[in-house]
Structure formats: C-alpha cells, structure tokens
Amino acid sequence: MWAIQYHRYGDPSVLQRDEVCLPSLRPGEVLIETVSSGVSDIDLMYRSGRLRMHGVGFPKQPGFDVLGVIRDTRSVAVQPGRWVWSVLGLEPSRRRGTAVEYLRVDSSRIGLFPDGYAPEADIGALTLGALTALKSLRAARVVAGQRILVVGAAGAVGTAAIQLARFFDANVDAVAGPAGQDLCRHLGASGVFDHTTVSVDAVQASGAYDAIVVAAGRGKDWLGAARPGGRIVLTRADSWIKTIPSATRGRHRVLGIAAGHSAANLTWLAQRVAEGQLTPAIGKSYDIDDLARAHHEYGHGGTAGARLIRHNHQAGPN
Ligand SMILES: NC(=O)c1ccc[n+]([C@@H]2O[C@H](COP(=O)([O-])OP(=O)(O)OC[C@H]3O[C@@H](n4cnc5c(N)ncnc54)[C@H](OP(=O)(O)O)[C@@H]3O)[C@@H](O)[C@H]2O)c1
CATH class of the missing domain: 3.90.180.10 (Medium-chain alcohol dehydrogenases, catalytic domain)
Structure with missing residues (x-):
C-alpha cells in the first residue's frame, strides 16, 4: 500500500x-x-x-x-x-x-x-476540528441563550465551533480574517469581527461574553471580552500557560483543552453530520x-x- x-x-x-x-x-x-x-x-x-x-x-x-x-x-x-x-x-x-x-x-x-x-x-x-470544537464548547459549559465568542473562527476548529454552538442554541459572534467573514456569517455567527482591524478593540473591552473559544492569537488579548467568571477556552497549550496570570487577576476561568480521540465524541459528531447539523x-x-x-x-x-x-x-x- x-x-x-x-x-x-x-x-x-x-x-x-x-x-x-x-x-x-x-x-x-x-x-x-x-x-x-x-x-x-x-x-x-x-x-x-x-x-x-x-x-x-x-x-x-x-x-x-x-x-x-x-x-x-x-x-x-x-x-x-x-x-x-x-x-x-x-x-x-x-x-x-x-x-x-x-x-x-x-x-x-x-x-x-x-x-x-x-x-x-x-x-x-x-474530523479533528470538530472534535476540538466539541471539547472546547463542553469545557466552556455552553448552554442555550449564552453569548459565545469564537476567535480564529474561519479555520477548521472555528467553523465547527460556530455550528456546534448554534446547535446548542447559543448566540455566537466570531473573530476571523478578512477572507473568512462571510463564511462565519453563513455558518450562523451574528457579529463578525476582523482580527486585522482596530474594531476588535471594542470587542476586547466589552465584557459581554459568557464564554470565549480561542483558536488563534493570544488568549490574554481576549480576557476583557468575557464577563467576570466567564470561561476562556484555549486550544493551544503554550497560549494557556501565558494566559493564566492575567486570567486570575480578572476572575476569569481559563482552560486549555486537547481534542483527544474519544470514540463517543466522534460518534456523536458523526450523528450531527448525518442529520445535517454539522457540515x-x-x-x-x-x-x-x-x-x-x-x-x-x-x-x-x-x-x-x-x-x-x-x-x-x-x-x-x-
Ligand atoms: N488542542 C488540540 O487538541 C487542538 C486540535 C486541533 C487544533 N488545535 C489548535 O487550534 C488552533 C486552530 O486550528 P485550526 O486548524 O482551526 O487553524 P486554521 O484552520 O489555520 O484557522 C485559524 C484561524 O484563525 C485566524 N487567525 C489568525 N490569526 C488570528 C488572530 N491573531 N486573531 C484572530 N484570528 C486569527 C485565521 O484567519 P486568517 O488565516 O485569515 O488570518 C483562521 O481563520 C491552532 O492553534 C491549532 O494548533 C488544537
């Protein structure tokens, strides 16, 4: 072979x-x-x-x-x-x-x-992006009606995270590069922000989000966008370690996740695919x-x- x-x-x-x-x-x-x-x-x-x-x-x-x-x-x-x-x-x-x-x-x-x-x-x-997104949203304890921000939203992890957060009936905003803005909207994001422009500053200071999934950039840049007690989930271990000191000061809960290889999670995701809820x-x-x-x-x-x-x-x- x-x-x-x-x-x-x-x-x-x-x-x-x-x-x-x-x-x-x-x-x-x-x-x-x-x-x-x-x-x-x-x-x-x-x-x-x-x-x-x-x-x-x-x-x-x-x-x-x-x-x-x-x-x-x-x-x-x-x-x-x-x-x-x-x-x-x-x-x-x-x-x-x-x-x-x-x-x-x-x-x-x-x-x-x-x-x-x-x-x-x-x-x-x-496969890997959706598994990572599912682990992230579960770590974020996302429930219906919450406000979720996905950073790095137009990539493999982010595009799955938008769809799964919508599946959990959360309201999703997204941060992506210029090329990914329309895609994020199409997948269900309400507000979409360009990480290459200054408009992101307002998002960072808003304190509006119950949870933030950070799949790109530096985790600590986004702490101010979460409400006190809000959860910040980071998909990169190196970003997680650097974010802990500022997160502790801001009373945010920061979690690093690994996608893992859980058969149960993969089968759950396969069911979402078959039902047309994840594309x-x-x-x-x-x-x-x-x-x-x-x-x-x-x-x-x-x-x-x-x-x-x-x-x-x-x-x-x-
Ligand atoms: N923990 C785990 O088990 C696990 C598993 C899979 C992936 N990961 C990690 O998750 C991250 C995302 O993976 P991926 O495969 O989804 O990557 P990807 O497909 O390359 O997507 C990255 C996205 O982030 C955007 N971006 C780049 N710089 C940014 C910034 N400073 N602020 C906001 N957005 C920015 C990119 O937009 P532009 O390209 O337009 O700039 C792109 O939309 C990677 O760091 C990867 O290592 C972790």
Missing part, C-alpha cells in the same frame, strides 16, 4: 510517497481504507522537528485524523463496510500517521457513522500527492474554511 512518509525532519519537501506493507490486525483492531484527512498545526511541528514527540527514528508519517471505511476487522463491535472516522491523537512512540492507504486502529478509537450512511469525502475536513467548510482541497503543498500553504493567512486532503480513491460500502 502507499504511505506518505518523511525520513528526516525538514521543510514540506521531505514528504514522499513510499510503498509499505499492509498492517496486520491485532485482536480488537480494524483496518480502515482511508478516503480523506485534514492538516493540522501539529503535523507541521512534527514534520519540521519543532516538536519531537512523534516516536524515535524514521520513517515517520504525517496526519492526525481520517475518514474512511472499514475493510477488515478483528473486533466484534464493528463490521466491514461501515463508515468511520478516527483521530490518532498524540501517540508518542508510534511514528505513524493517517496519510496512508490503509490504517490499523483500535476499534475503541473510531467514531461510527449511522449504519447505511455513506459520507462524502468532504466530511474528512471536519464541512472547506477552504482548500488537495490531492494526497500534493500534501507537501498543503503543509507549505498552512497558516499563511486568508483562511476561509478547513483544508481537505483527498486520498484519491473511491471507497464504497462493500
């Missing part, structure tokens, strides 16, 4: 397509024929060597999340032909990623789409052989949706 791998740390050009052995299953595991995946910041940190937590030695594989269909199983919990998605999460000793033709994963780590439901490949753009917002779509370009273009601004990596082959239910 094919696998995208890197044999040394470096810029995106280190990514290459290799032929590797098909993984053999252990008890409790399933084999997923992959259809699509996303790109995340942590992929870039692993590949460049900025974060050296992705196992010892080479080759290593990129990719954190995946959408696909079960082709083989050694688990009684799930049958071949079922559509699933999965997040590998931090697997420090494994070196493996989801940019592969077939992925072996424990059945306790897959989210199941409803039986008989076959998602479009586009749905793969949601992918795709800013850029790439073929798997163009993964290096996807890495290269990540984080260069102008974001209006998540990045989708198409794995270039059609999987069917049988």
Whole structure:
C-alpha cells in the first residue's frame, strides 16, 4: 500500500510517497481504507522537528485524523463496510500517521457513522476540528441563550465551533480574517469581527461574553471580552500557560483543552453530520500527492474554511 512518509525532519519537501506493507490486525483492531484527512498545526511541528514527540527514528508519517471505511476487522463491535472516522491523537512512540492507504486502529478509537450512511469525502475536513470544537464548547459549559465568542473562527476548529454552538442554541459572534467573514456569517455567527482591524478593540473591552473559544492569537488579548467568571477556552497549550496570570487577576476561568480521540465524541459528531447539523467548510482541497503543498500553504493567512486532503480513491460500502 502507499504511505506518505518523511525520513528526516525538514521543510514540506521531505514528504514522499513510499510503498509499505499492509498492517496486520491485532485482536480488537480494524483496518480502515482511508478516503480523506485534514492538516493540522501539529503535523507541521512534527514534520519540521519543532516538536519531537512523534516516536524515535524514521520513517515517520504525517496526519492526525481520517475518514474512511472499514475493510477488515478483528473486533466484534464493528463490521466491514461501515463508515468511520478516527483521530490518532498524540501517540508518542508510534511514528505513524493517517496519510496512508490503509490504517490499523483500535476499534475503541473510531467514531461510527449511522449504519447505511455513506459520507462524502468532504466530511474528512471536519474530523479533528470538530472534535476540538466539541471539547472546547463542553469545557466552556455552553448552554442555550449564552453569548459565545469564537476567535480564529474561519479555520477548521472555528467553523465547527460556530455550528456546534448554534446547535446548542447559543448566540455566537466570531473573530476571523478578512477572507473568512462571510463564511462565519453563513455558518450562523451574528457579529463578525476582523482580527486585522482596530474594531476588535471594542470587542476586547466589552465584557459581554459568557464564554470565549480561542483558536488563534493570544488568549490574554481576549480576557476583557468575557464577563467576570466567564470561561476562556484555549486550544493551544503554550497560549494557556501565558494566559493564566492575567486570567486570575480578572476572575476569569481559563482552560486549555486537547481534542483527544474519544470514540463517543466522534460518534456523536458523526450523528450531527448525518442529520445535517454539522457540515464541512472547506477552504482548500488537495490531492494526497500534493500534501507537501498543503503543509507549505498552512497558516499563511486568508483562511476561509478547513483544508481537505483527498486520498484519491473511491471507497464504497462493500
Ligand atoms: N488542542 C488540540 O487538541 C487542538 C486540535 C486541533 C487544533 N488545535 C489548535 O487550534 C488552533 C486552530 O486550528 P485550526 O486548524 O482551526 O487553524 P486554521 O484552520 O489555520 O484557522 C485559524 C484561524 O484563525 C485566524 N487567525 C489568525 N490569526 C488570528 C488572530 N491573531 N486573531 C484572530 N484570528 C486569527 C485565521 O484567519 P486568517 O488565516 O485569515 O488570518 C483562521 O481563520 C491552532 O492553534 C491549532 O494548533 C488544537
């Protein structure tokens, strides 16, 4: 089978397509024929060597999340032909990623789409972002009628956070770059602010929000926008540590979250997708052989949706 791998740390050009052995299953595991995946910041940190937590030695594989269909199983919990998605999460000793033709994963780590439901490949753009957004909104204890601000709203995490906050009947405002303003409104945000303009100052001083999900920028910049006792949820650990001192002074509750890989959360999200309550917002779509370009273009601004990596082959239910 094919696998995208890197044999040394470096810029995106280190990514290459290799032929590797098909993984053999252990008890409790399933084999997923992959259809699509996303790109995340942590992929870039692993590949460049900025974060050296992705196992010892080479080759290593990129990719954190995946959408696909079960082709083989050694688990009684799930049958071949079922559509699933999965997040590998931090697997420090494994070196493996989801940019592969077939992925072996424990059945306790897959989210199941409803039986008989076959998602479009586009749905793969949601996996990690939606899981992160769900964890963030639950940490924020979002309930109906609250005012929520999503910062970094036009990206993979933010576009899912807007939709899920609306699903919970909260009122959502968004902070995004110029390219993402219309998308945020389309997904259900009421007020949309441009992070590149001064109008954001008024938002920062408003004290209006019950909770703020910060998926970009510095967490401490947004503390003033939360009411006293309001919750600020940060998706980056480094931002969390820097925000704690000012949060304590302002009587705000600051929480750092990790997406994790909960099967229950993934299955809950799959149900939202099947019911049409959560849809992918795709800013850029790439073929798997163009993964290096996807890495290269990540984080260069102008974001209006998540990045989708198409794995270039059609999987069917049988
Ligand atoms: N904790 C976890 O498990 C976990 C999981 C997934 C992701 N994350 C983190 O979550 C963050 C968001 O990920 P993502 O994949 O959604 O990123 P993304 O797709 O690149 O989206 C980032 C968004 O933030 C906007 N932005 C950039 N600078 C900003 C600023 N100073 N103020 C407000 N908005 C700004 C961008 O707009 P422009 O491009 O137009 O500037 C874009 O809309 C990343 O830091 C990532 O590492 C954490």
